Amino acid sequence: MDSSISIEKQLFKSAMKGEWDAALEIYKNNPTVRVARIIRSGDTALHIAVSNVQEGVVQTLVDLISKQSEPRKALEIRNEQGNTPLHIAASLGNVKMCKCMAEADSWLLQVRNNDGETPLFVAALHGKKDAFLCLNSYRQDKEAGYSYCKRKDGENVLHCAISGDYFDLAFQIVYLYEDLVNYVNENGISPLHLLATKPAAFRSGSHLDLCSRLIYHCIFVDELKVDPSFSHSSSYDESRGGMKSSYPDNYGTCMHLFHLLKQLVQVVTKSSQNKSQQGDAVGNLEAPKVTSRAGSKGDKELHRHEGHQFFPPNYGTFIDFLKLLSKAMLVILGLGSGRIRKLREKKEKNTWAVQIMNELLRYASMYQSEDNDTRLQLSLYDHDETKPYELTECGDIKMLTPTDGSDLAKQQEQSKEKTFEGEKEKHKGVTKGETPILIAAKSGITEMVEKILELFPVALHDMNSEKKNIVLLAVENRQPHVYELLQKKNIMKDSAFRAVDQKGNSALHLAAMLGDHKPWLIPGAALQMQWEIKWYEFVKKSMPVHFFARYNKDNKTPRDIFTETHKNLLQKGGEWLTNTSESCSVVAALIATVAFAASTTVPGGVKSENGKPTFENHPAFEAFAISSLIALCFSVTAVVMFLSILTSRYEEKDFGKDLPRKLLLGLTSLFVSIASVLVSFCAGHFFNLKDKLKDAAFPVYTVTCLPVTLFAMAQFPLYIDLAWALFKKVPQRSDRAIAL
Numbered sequence: 244m245d246s247s248i249s250i251e252k253q254l255f256k257s258a259m260k261g262e263w264d265a266a267l268e269i270y271k272n273n274p275t276v277r278v279a280r281i282i283r284s285g286d287t288a289l290h291i292a293v294s295n296v297q298e299g300v301v302q303t304l305v306d307l308i309s310k311q312s313e314p315r316k317a318l319e320i321r322n323e324q325g326n327t328p329l330h331i332a333a334s335l336g337n338v339k340m341c342k343c344m345a346e347a348d349s350w351l352l353q354v355r356n357n358d359g360e361t362p363l364f365v366a367a368l369h370g371k372k373d374a375f376l377c378l379n380s381y382r383q384d385k386e387a388g389y390s391y392c393k394r395k396d397g398e399n400v401l402h403c404a405i406s407g408d409y410f411d412l413a414f415q416i417v418y419l420y421e422d423l424v425n426y427v428n429e430n431g432i433s434p435l436h437l438l439a440t441k442p443a444a445f446r447s448g449s450h451l452d453l454c455s456r457l458i459y460h461c462i463f464v465d466e467l468k469v470d471p472s473f474s475h476s477s478s479y480d481e482s483r484g485g486m487k488s489s490y491p492d493n494y495g496t497c498m499h500l501f502h503l504l505k506q507l508v509q510v511v512t513k514s515s516q517n518k519s520q521q522g523d524a525v526g527n528l529e530a531p532k533v534t535s536r537a538g539s540k541g542d543k544e545l546h547r548h549e550g551h552q553f554f555p556p557n558y559g560t561f562i563d564f565l566k567l568l569s570k571a572m573l574v575i576l577g578l579g580s581g582r583i584r585k586l587r588e589k590k591e592k593n594t595w596a597v598q599i600m601n602e603l604l605r606y607a608s609m610y611q612s613e614d615n616d617t618r619l620q621l622s623l624y625d626h627d628e629t630k631p632y633e634l635t636e637c638g639d640i641k642m643l644t645p646t647d648g649s650d651l652a653k654q655q656e657q658s659k660e661k662t663f664e665g666e667k668e669k670h671k672g673v674t675k676g677e678t679p680i681l682i683a684a685k686s687g688i689t690e691m692v693e694k695i696l697e698l699f700p701v702a703l704h705d706m707n708s709e710k711k712n713i714v715l716l717a718v719e720n721r722q723p724h725v726y727e728l729l730q731k732k733n734i735m736k737d738s739a740f741r742a743v744d745q746k747g748n749s750a751l752h753l754a755a756m757l758g759d760h761k762p763w764l765i766p767g768a769a770l771q772m773q774w775e776i777k778w779y780e781f782v783k784k785s786m787p788v789h790f791f792a793r794y795n796k797d798n799k800t801p802r803d804i805f806t807e808t809h810k811n812l813l814q815k816g817g818e819w820l821t822n823t824s825e826s827c828s829v830v831a832a833l834i835a836t837v838a839f840a841a842s843t844t845v846p847g848g849v850k851s852e853n854g855k856p857t858f859e860n861h862p863a864f865e866a867f868a869i870s871s872l873i874a875l876c877f878s879v880t881a882v883v884m885f886l887s888i889l890t891s892r893y894e895e896k897d898f899g900k901d902l903p904r905k906l907l908l909g910l911t912s913l914f915v916s917i918a919s920v921l922v923s924f925c926a927g928h929f930f931n932l933k934d935k936l937k938d939a940a941f942p943v944y945t946v947t948c949l950p951v952t953l954f955a956m957a958q959f960p961l962y963i964d965l966a967w968a969l970f971k972k973v974p975q976r977s978d979r980a981i982a983l
Contacts (some may be wrong), residue, residue, distance in 0.1 A: 255281040263300045270307060276319040277308055285322035293328045293340055300341045301328075306314050309347045318348055325356030326365075328479055333362040334377060336371030345381040352381060352391055359395030367392075367400035367416065370409035375400070376470060379419060392420055397428030405437045408444060410595035414467040417602045424606040431676045435603045438680035439691055444596035447689040447724060455586060462583075463923060464591040467598050477672045597690055604698055678705045684713045687722040703732070703739050710745040719753040723973045730785060740786060747795035754782040755805035757812060765968050766961065767823070768815035769906075772898040772976035775812065779805060780899075781973055806895065817893035818903060823961075827913055828885035830954070831878050834916045838874035841867075867926035874919035877912040884909030903969050910962045917955050921948045 250273050257266035258281065269275060270288060280287055289308075294299045308317045321327055329351045341362070344351060355361055360368065363382075366375040380386040392400040401423040404413035415435075417424060427433045442448030451459055451831070564967070680702045683691035692713070694704050706712050717725040729739070743749050757775060765774055783791075793800055799807075809921040884905050891897055891905075925944040968974070 251276055251281050254288055258288055263297060267303055268299065270304060273686050274311060274693065276508055277727065278320060287320050289328045290322060290331060293331045294339060296335060298337065298339050305343050305347050306591045315350065318344065318351055319354055321356065327351060327354050329362040330356055330365050333366035333374050334369045336366065336369065336374045338377045341374050341377050345378055349381045352378060363391040363608050364394055365402055367412060368403045370404065370407050370412055372409065372412040372415060372545050375412060376415060389420060389422065392423060398427050399423050401434040402428065402437060405434050408592065410592065410599050411467055413599050414602065415470055418469050421606045424603050425608050434609060435679040436682060437602060438596070438603065439679045439686060439688060442688050444592055445688050446593045447571045447591065447691050448687060458583060459586050459590055462587050462590050463592050467595055482972045527812060572604055600691055600694060604694055634659050635851065677707045678702065680713055681705055681716055682708055684716045684722060684725050685720045687725055689724045689728050692725055693728055712739055712742050714739050714750055715742060715744055715753055718750045719756070721778060721805040741790065743792055747792065749791040751791040752795055752799040752804055754779050755801040757808040765964055768812055768819045769898060770901065770965065770968050772809065772812050773903050773968055774814040775809060776895070776899045777974050791983055813893070813895060820888055820906065824885040824888040827909060828882055830911050831881035831885060831916065834874060835878035835882060838871055838878055838916065838920055841927065842871040842875050863926045867923050870923035874916045874923060877919065878916035881912035881916060884912065903965060907965050907969055909960065910965065914955055914962065917951060921951060
């Protein structure tokens with residue numbers, strides 16, 4: 244007994260010091276330590292080797308374990324978290340270690356940790372696509388694969404991939420396990436629900452400046468394709484598996500150029516095989532938009548090879564050439580720059596998110612009749628699984644936990660039922676959940692809203708538990724793009740726009756209601772108030788007069804609600820305008836004083852014989868005279884505008900146009916006066932310094948004018964925002980994810 248403990252201590256010290264040669268020797272000569280937990284967390288030597296990514300050591304340890312009579316006893320040992328070495332390898336995404344352990348005993352794929360997660364689930368949870376595909380190739384059959392892909396709370400690998408923005412992995416999962424598209428967890432959340440909570444993953448949720456938009460549109464990204472590496476051949480981890488590049492990092496641009504040349508050769512030498520594939524794609528355009536859930540793999544291949552949907556199929560080569568040209572331009576401009584790299588990642592994410600959305604909707608059974616979904620093969624699901632959700636017009640969610648013959652499912656049945664009953668009790672009051680289109684409307688994902696309405700027009704009348712439909716949610720959450728999209732739809736629009744919630748609030752009532760969130764992309768409480776007024780007026784004018792219900796159940800009109808909910812914002816807006824006007828009026832008064840003094844002073848004096856200026860007709864003198872007059876006029880105008888703001892009554896209607904216009908005119912006059920007084924200052928001193936400083940005069944003027952210029956630059960963003968808000972018809976909202 245003492246000898247075995249001392250051997251375990253030696254193994255512990257060797258493993259901690261990284262002396263794996265000594266650890267292997269102990270492991271080889273003492274079979275008992277192969278099942279020994281040598282640290283407090285319950286990890287074995289194999290756990291530690293996997294955690295330290297010792298691929299060669301792991302291979303040797305697994306080989307030694309495989310030679311003993313019962314190798315499973317050593318391989319299935321779990322630590323305190325219930326993780327086997329295969330769980331850890333899957334979380335790290337190391338294909339080589341996953342491969343060697345799965346080959347030793349594929350039964351390890353069904354072992355679950357304390358959270359009910361299999362190694363396959365853990366790989367998806369951490370976004371390790373290569374490890375997931377490798378482990379999936381060792382599953383016994385597709386039926387077992389569905390069992391491995393689920394956790395006891397109903398979460399599946401597709402939930403995890405979408406939650407972590409691992410869209411490349413999600414695409415492979417949809418191809419392998421298309422039924423997971425319709426699976427919900429115990430809260431009734433499907434993968435499509437999760438995708439609807441990610442506005443930042445779509446182009447409609449991204450706000451870019453002009454330069455970034457130009458670069459964004461010049462970037463071409465490849466669409467997701469099915470990964471052909473599903474077999475566990477010996478070459479699997481050689482060509483894939485996250486292996487490091489065989490060239491230094493600073494060779495990246497050069498290698499990318501070679502990659503572009505390779506693509507050029509492929510574009511020029513495009514074979515007739517691609518033409519035939521394009522012909523297949525043309526034929527596929529005649530196929531129905533919505534297919535059955537259990538579509539064949541051949542259909543899925545055709546669906547995934549559709550490309551360039553906005554152009555005729557025979558334009559394929561030309562589009563590829565444009566992509567190549569765009570990539571070459573970005574290489575010349577500096578592909579390695581952080582800004583371009585981030586924009587490329589953003590566009591890749593946006594493109595893939597739309598592709599995943601299309602795949603999820605392709606297999607979704609949200610609006611199918613219940614009779615079509617009740618005859619499922621229950622043998623596909625174990626106790627940890629839920630039935631694909633069926634949504635009626637109001638979004639009811641139904642769940643089923645059929646039986647399976649696996650021993651592991653039977654062992655977990657009792658605890659599963661207790662957990663499910665607890666969750667069921669917690670969500671007892673939630674009888675009707677929100678459908679994906681309602682969440683997408685709240686999040687402002689116009690791509691998803693438009694696609695769902697295209698495939699399922701009846702989704703326009705989906706309602707949540709408060710009886711709010713897509714129109715009411717878009718208005719309440721200040722989603723102008725979604726609201727404009729719905730206006731263009733001519734499918735039963737009147738009934739959808741006339742709808743009221745359970746409190747009798749129409750769309751105009753909700754537009755008048757100010758919540759806790761501040762979604763508008765504008766600084767300052769006064770400009771927030773202006774955009775609230777614009778949003779209310781936009782919704783009001785979007786429909787005919789008396790279209791919306793006048794009173795809600797509290798007998799309040801939209802105008803009553805607007806006045807009541809905007810009291811605090813109105814007060815803050817008045818304070819903000821007062822502070823801004825006071826600060827700017829002080830600067831404008833100082834500039835007016837300086838400009839007046841400068842305009843009454845003649846540089847160089849006057850001629851005694853005729854009283855004319857000495858530097859008359861000199862370009863610098865004319866610049867001085869004109870700039871001094873402009874500075875005086877515009878500075879006085881700015882003072883008057885700011886004083887008129889200070890004496891305003893700050894009523895609701897004043898924030899709509901009157902006060903913003905005065906503020907814009909005052910800031911414009913202030914900026915013009917600042918620029919003019921700087922020009923007059925430089926022109927007046929040019930006569931005195933031109934002979935002494937010569938070419939150094941202009942740098943001296945630049946440094947002297949720097950403080951005033953910094954003030955103008957600090958206020959310029961406010962000026963741009965104010966002008967944008969004043970002339971923009973519909974306010975723009977910021978990114979905000981909707982939490983489930």
